[in-house]
Amino acid sequence: MRPKRLLARHTSAPRTLKFHLIAFAAILVLPLFVIAALAVSWFAQAELAANESRLQRMAQDISASVDRDVIGWLTVLDTLATSELLKAGDLEGFHTRAKAALRNSDVHVILVAPDFQQLLNTRVPFGTPLPHVANSEGVESVFRTGLPHVSDVFVGKVSGEPVVNVELPVFAGDLVHQVLVITFSPSRIADIIGKEQLGTGWTVTVSDRKGSILAQRSDGDVSDEPPSVGQSPTSAGIIREADDDSTEWVEGYRWSSTTGWRTSVRVSRAVLDAPFWNSMSGLGALALVVGLASIALASVLARRMSLAMNKLRLAASDLAAGRAIEAARHPIAEANMVVDAIRQAANIISDRTQALEASEEQSRNQVEEIKLLMGELAHRNKNVMAVLQAIARQILRRSETLQDFQESFDARIASLVRSNDLLFGAAGTNGRLRDLVLRQLAPFVEPDAERVDIHGEDVILRTDAVQSLGLALHELATNATKYGALSDKQGRVTVSWQRIGETGLSLSWTEMDGPPVAEPTRSGFGQVVIERLTAQNLSGTVDYLFEPAGVIWRLRASNILVAAPEAASAPRPAPVES
Numbered sequence: 314m315r316p317k318r319l320l321a322r323h324t325s326a327p328r329t330l331k332f333h334l335i336a337f338a339a340i341l342v343l344p345l346f347v348i349a350a351l352a353v354s355w356f357a358q359a360e361l362a363a364n365e366s367r368l369q370r371m372a373q374d375i376s377a378s379v380d381r382d383v384i385g386w387l388t389v390l391d392t393l394a395t396s397e398l399l400k401a402g403d404l405e406g407f408h409t410r411a412k413a414a415l416r417n418s419d420v421h422v423i424l425v426a427p428d429f430q431q432l433l434n435t436r437v438p439f440g441t442p443l444p445h446v447a448n449s450e451g452v453e454s455v456f457r458t459g460l461p462h463v464s465d466v467f468v469g470k471v472s473g474e475p476v477v478n479v480e481l482p483v484f485a486g487d488l489v490h491q492v493l494v495i496t497f498s499p500s501r502i503a504d505i506i507g508k509e510q511l512g513t514g515w516t517v518t519v520s521d522r523k524g525s526i527l528a529q530r531s532d533g534d535v536s537d538e539p540p541s542v543g544q545s546p547t548s549a550g551i552i553r554e555a556d557d558d559s560t561e562w563v564e565g566y567r568w569s570s571t572t573g574w575r576t577s578v579r580v581s582r583a584v585l586d587a588p589f590w591n592s593m594s595g596l597g598a599l600a601l602v603v604g605l606a607s608i609a610l611a612s613v614l615a616r617r618m619s620l621a622m623n624k625l626r627l628a629a630s631d632l633a634a635g636r637a638i639e640a641a642r643h644p645i646a647e648a649n650m651v652v653d654a655i656r657q658a659a660n661i662i663s664d665r666t667q668a669l670e671a672s673e674e675q676s677r678n679q680v681e682e683i684k685l686l687m688g689e690l691a692h693r694n695k696n697v698m699a700v701l702q703a704i705a706r707q708i709l710r711r712s713e714t715l716q717d718f719q720e721s722f723d724a725r726i727a728s729l730v731r732s733n734d735l736l737f738g739a740a741g742t743n744g745r746l747r748d749l750v751l752r753q754l755a756p757f758v759e760p761d762a763e764r765v766d767i768h769g770e771d772v773i774l775r776t777d778a779v780q781s782l783g784l785a786l787h788e789l790a791t792n793a794t795k796y797g798a799l800s801d802k803q804g805r806v807t808v809s810w811q812r813i814g815e816t817g818l819s820l821s822w823t824e825m826d827g828p829p830v831a832e833p834t835r836s837g838f839g840q841v842v843i844e845r846l847t848a849q850n851l852s853g854t855v856d857y858l859f860e861p862a863g864v865i866w867r868l869r870a871s872n873i874l875v876a877a878p879e880a881a882s883a884p885r886p887a888p889v890e891s
Contacts, residue, residue: 365551368565368578371509373549375517376567376576378505383479383572386420386495387461390481393422394493399483404432408439419501423478423494425452432491436471444470446494448478455480455492463572465521466499475499477527503528514584522573553582628655744779746772746818750808753786757794764799769810772818778873781850782820788843789822789866797864798827804863817871824863832859 393399393414398407404424411422412435424432429452431443446452451464464478476496483491506517506528516531549567556562561582568575628651712718750767758764774782790799798804804827810820824830833840840857843866848855853870 365563365565368563368580369549369551369567370565371517372565372567372576372578375506375509375519375578376569376574378508379502379519379574379576380569380571382501382505383463386479386497387481389414390461390479390493390495394481394483399424405439408433408435411435418497420495420497423496424483425492425494427456427489427491429453431471434471436496446470451478451480452492452494455482456489459484459489463574465523466525466527469496472496477502477521499527503530506530512580512584515578515580518577518579520575520577522575527574624652628652744774746774746782746810746820749774749779749783750786753783754790754806754808757790757799764805766805766807767809768807769820770812772810772812773875775816775873775875778851778870781847782868782873785843785847785866785868786822788840789864793824793827793864796828797830798824801827803827812874813869813871815876816874818868818874820868822864822866824865827863829861830859830863 393407393411396407396410398404398410407424411433415422415435421434421436423434423436423446425446426432429445429449431446433439434441434443437443447470448464448467451462454460455462459482461482462478462480464480466475466477468474469476475498477499479495479497481493482489483493502519506519507530509517509530511517511530514531516529518529519527521527548570550565552562552564552566554562554564562579563582564577564579566575566577709718746769747767754765793799793804793806798806805825807823807825808820809823810818813819844855844857847853847868851868851870851873853868853873856865856867858865
């Protein structure tokens with residue numbers, strides 16, 4: 314209980330105007346910061362997904378470029394395999410033609426026999442003794458399956474350097490007679506990936522089936538191939554991992570179905586997300602500046618309002634002391650209105666003091682008049698007593714018991730009192746319809762908002778129609794504010810009427826540009842007031858429609874207006890403030 318009491322005492326303690334304005338500014342800004350934080354989280358996830366998609370797409374593009382180069386060499390091999398010189402067994406002539414065909418490139422042609430012996434190699438002159446092929450597994454696969462094959466990287470026996478073979482079967486009938494090979498350096502793969510535009514800190518790696526690196530390129534330092542290379546091949550995907558230094562890496566990769574090689578694009582998560590967080594830092598700084606500016610502005614406004622409050626306090630003190638009130642103007646319009654009201658109150662008090670002094674002189678003259686009025690009052694009391702006596706006699710003659718007399722007498726007396734109340738209270742209660750509409754709608758719309766259109770001639774309602782129509786308009790305005798046209802910023806209401814004959818009225822309430830409207834599933838007290846009671850009290854008809862575009866309410870009554878000649882002579886009330 315003690316902490317609750319302490320909290321209640323702390324929250325209910327009076328605070329300065331400056332405190333309330335700064336708190337108000339903080340309350341306005343805080344939800345924006347919360348929304349911004351949620352938006353940053355969502356955008357961060359979206360940015361990560363977009364960057365991962367970018368990594369995977371780049372890996373696929375680079376892999377496709379390498380595949381196109383290899384497919385090109387397979388096409389060259391396919392052309393060479395159909396050479397007449399090769400079919401005729403003229404290996405020297407074939408050596409010369411193959412070397413001439415590839416003279417502008419850094420690739421070489423090898424012809425391999427079924428025992429894996431190299432028959433020719435354009436890397437060396439024809440007739441040079443040649444060893445068996447170093448990549449016997451790939452050649453053996455071509456002889457066995459009759460399908461082209463792309464090897465992993467290995468060290469060639471003739472060149473003594475890392476090379477890659479593209480191998481194609483040469484058929485004699487239905488049997489693989491020989492294997493034709495194009496061999497080239499992995500630097501050719503490096504040239505292909507060197508044409509790609511990489512971001513800062515991005516690393517592109519092409520590796521073979523065994524995980525050996527064929528080529529690698531990085532915008533910064535070349536990093537080692539990540540451990541994920543050794544995983545079982547799938548077509549493509551994204552890998553997220555952390556190294557021993559707790560650095561998080563994101564990698565997009567693709568295994569080629571043509572070469573069997575793996576292409577990966579790898580970058581640290583910090584580098585990948587850096588542009589996004591740089592932008593968010595700028596936005597965060599801007600939001601902080603806006604928040605501080607809001608609080609500073611609230612402080613300035615609080616100072617101005619505090620000065621105005623002090624002026625009001627001084628004006629109240631002058632009023633209590635009977636001193637003249639300073640006429641200086643303040644920067645806050647409402648404060649000026651209060652000072653003017655205090656000044657008017659001071660003038661009224663002064664005038665009433667003078668009037669009181671003058672009335673003392675008149676009091677003596679009024680004593681005699683009071684005596685005369687007392688005599689008149691006594692006379693009127695006698696008349697009232699006579700009326701009561703007559704009522705009592707009438708009831709007594711037809712009453713059989715004392716209880717019947719008491720009930721009838723009470724009812725007649727109550728009826729007499731109500732009649733007098735209506736008699737003395739009805740004067741001046743006729744109301745102008747335009748003023749009634751304005752008074753009922755004023756609490757529901759902003760003072761400067763042009764959301765209500767009123768059309769109709771100047772008509773005056775009868776006394777017994779003002780309250781019923783006022784209740785109906787109030788319920789319509791309340792429903793429009795909760796569910797209809799006044800519940801958003803675009804909705805509008807049109808109230809229009811026409812006189813029917815001398816005392817009849819046709820009035821309509823139309824809502825538009827608001828949210829879609831649906832008819833309520835049950836009828837509440839408000840709907841009863843709007844439909845049945847209004848029609849019953851005004852002896853008219855009411856249409857209450859729930860159109861999708863907005864509510865429409867129509868009233869048609871034949872006797873609720875003051876006739877035109879009487880309306881012309883009626884006093885016009887003061888303008889209605891919205």
